[in-house]
Amino acid sequence: MNYWLMKSEPFKYSFDQLLKDKKTLWDGVRNFQARNNLRAMRKGDQAFFYHSNEGKEIVGIVEIVKEAYPDPTAKDEDWSVVDIKPIKKFSSPVTLIDIKSASTLRNMALLKQSRLSVSPVTKSEFEFIYKMGD
DNA sequence: GCCAACGTTGGC
DNA sequence: GCCAACGTTGGC
Secondary structure, X not given: OOEEEEEEOOOOOOHHHHHHHOXXXXXXXXXXXXXXXXXXXXXXXXXXXXXOOOOOEEEEXXXXXXXXXXXXXXXXXXXXXXXXXXXXXXXXXXXXXXHHHXXXXXXOHHHHOOOOOEEXXXXXXXXXXXXXXX
């Protein structure tokens, strides 16, 4: 099982919206590295849901329910989407400040490549953040 | 194949 | 609203 972090601007698509929808497809990725990460996801992998710009915090956890398939919003182009469903909403969201101030998390891809919208998370990072947010 | 110009993302 | 970081594009 692998772990990931997916970013969304809450104005575009928030975690609460996902809770209402029960399931969504993660479309609109137009970055090769993010696309490759999407394609490396396997059914049952879990991902943090991060709110960028507004909030700047991890608000919950989602699960990959369908592996990469062609992005319907990209005709004639080679982009991918996955399907996700919400698993858990954090009782206390883990903010970017929390992440930056935790020495355990200083190597997180989120910090090193702040612009990457889909990034890998290690098991120990996942467990650490899970404990903070739960 | 290099690099300058430009566009986008996202933190502050 | 500004700007740093970074990806992409296009001229040479």
